[in-house]
Every structure is written in C-alpha cells, then in structure tokens.
Amino acid sequence: MAGSVASDDQKFCLTEVLDTFKLCLSENKEVYLEHYVAGWRGLVKFLNSLGSVFGFISKDAVNKIQVLVNYLNGENGSQYVTVQSMVKYELDNELVDLTKRGSHPESGCRTLLRLHRALRWLELFLERLRTSTEDSKTSVMCAESYNESLALYHPWVVRKAAGMAFCVLPGRPAFFEVMNVGPPEQVVAMLGEALPLISEVYQITEELYAQHLLLDLP
Numbered sequence: 001m002a003g004s005v006a007s008d009d010q011k012f013c014l015t016e017v018l019d020t021f022k023l024c025l026s027e028n029k030e031v032y033l034e035h036y037v038a039g040w041r042g043l044v045k046f047l048n049s050l051g052s053v054f055g056f057i058s059k060d061a062v063n064k065i066q067v068l069v070n071y072l073n074g075e076n077g078s079q080y081v082t083v084q085s086m087v088k089y090e091l092d093n094e095l096v097d098l099t100k101r102g103s104h105p106e107s108g109c110r111t112l113l114r115l116h117r118a119l120r121w122l123e124l125f126l127e128r129l130r131t132s133t134e135d136s137k138t139s140v141m142c143a144e145s146y147n148e149s150l151a152l153y154h155p156w157v158v159r160k161a162a163g164m165a166f167c168v169l170p171g172r173p174a175f176f177e178v179m180n181v182g183p184p185e186q187v188v189a190m191l192g193e194a195l196p197l198i199s200e201v202y203q204i205t206e207e208l209y210a211q212h213l214l215l216d217l218p
C-alpha cells in the first residue's frame with residue numbers, strides 16, 4: 001500500500017490535521033497563520049505518502065508554506081500572527097503586488113491566496129469523500145473538486161499534469177486506510193467533524209480577501 005512507506009514521524013493522521021484546524025480560529029474569529037500552515041504541513045504529509053507522482057504538487061505547497069513560515073519567523077513576525085494582521089500590515093506598507101507581479105512577487109497575501117484556493121478544493125473533495133459509497137472513485141471525486149476550484153486559476157499544462165496525477169490515486173478503501181483514522185464509518189464521522197472547521201476558516205478568509213479586493217492577486 002502506498003502509505004506503508006512513510007516513516008512514523010511522516011505518517012499522516014487526519015485527527016492531527018483536524019486538531020490544527022481546530023486551533024486556527026481565535027475567539028474573535030481571526031485565523032492564526034501558525035496553525036493554518038501547520039494544517040497544510042499535515043496535508044502535505046498525506047500527499048507525500050501517495051507517491052512521487054504527486055511530488056510536483058507537494059513541492060509547490062511546501063514552497064508556499066515555507067514562504068509564510070519565513071514571514072512568521074522573520075523580523076516582522078508579530079505582524080503575521082493572524083491572516084487579518086498580515087493583510088493589514090502588508091497593505092498598509094505597500095508590500096503587495098495588486099495588479100501585476102512586481103517588487104513583491106511573494107507577498108504573504110498572494111502566497112496565502114494560493115493555499116486558500118486549495119482549501120476550497122479540499123473542502124469540496126472531503127465533502128465528496130464523506131458522502132461517497134464503497135465503489136466511488138477517488139480520482140473522479142478529486143478531479144471534479146479540482147475542476148470546480150483550483151483549475152479555474154491554473155494554465156492548461158498544470159491542469160493536464162494534475163489530471164494525470166489524479167488517475168493514479170488509490171481506490172477509496174486504500175485511501176481511507178492512508179487517512180489512518182480507523183474503519184470507514186469512523187473516517188466518515190471524522191470528515192463530518194473536520195468539514196465545518198475547514199469551511200469556517202475558508203469563509204472567514206474569503207470574506208477578508210473580498211473586503212480588501214485581494215481575490216485576484218497576480
């Protein structure tokens with residue numbers, strides 16, 4: 001099975017990812033960047049356990065996570081505690097390329113936007129997984145979710161490569177096993193718990209970006 005090659009510290013566990021997404025929201029519904037990137041790190045572990053064909057996707061996600069981690073650990077790290085404070089800081093200090101790529105090609109705002117769009121893919125995919133039946137195909141669920149979300153922002157060549165990678169996704173039983181939660185009923189229950197959290201983080205970020213006209217950052 002694809003997941004068995006992962007060493008223990010690299011082994012994915014959906015429960016851990018769920019825990020990080022639980023920590024993402026502050027009392028006043030701000031999104032903590034530290035936990036947001038930790039959630040993505042957990043998901044990348046899962047992706048890596050599916051094999052090297054997903055390497056180009058994993059690499060892009062890791063690069064983007066690293067950009068945000070560098071901001072968090074950098075001299076202005078206190079401005080990057082929440083997505084809300086990051087947006088305010090970068091906009092107030094003109095650190096975002098708003099219409100075309102220029103002197104800030106890797107702003108926190110545009111980098112997070114790419115992961116934010118991927119979070120929508122995740123939400124759609126997990127909902128399909130949750131409501132799927134034993135004979136549902138993960139490749140089809142993944143492709144449909146991708147076409148409704150991330151694909152809208154990707155050029156043909158990326159869409160093509162992603163489509164080819166989806167074809168080698170393991171079937172639903174093996175996929176559920178890699179999720180490392182337990183029997184299918186437990187996976188479905190866990191997904192039911194995870195989805196509202198992921199949706200809330202997505203919605204809050206979406207509204208913040210819409211309010212500041214940041215949804216189309218180059």
Ligand SMILES: CCCCCCCC/C=C\CCCCCCCC(=O)N[C@@H](COP(=O)(O)O)[C@H](O)/C=C/CCCCCCCCCCCCC
Nearest residue numbers: 014043044046047056057060061114115118142150158162
């Ligand atoms: C809970 C268990 C089940 C779900 C586990 C899912 C694990 C997924 C982990 C990571 C997902 C990858 C996130 C990819 C972020 C892509 C960001 C992006 O759009 N990047 C493109 C644009 O970047 P810039 O050029 O503007 O800097 C970049 O061009 C992308 C390149 C790579 C291709 C991205 C394809 C994304 C497909 C997402 C589906 C992943 C398939 C996972 C299969 C389970």
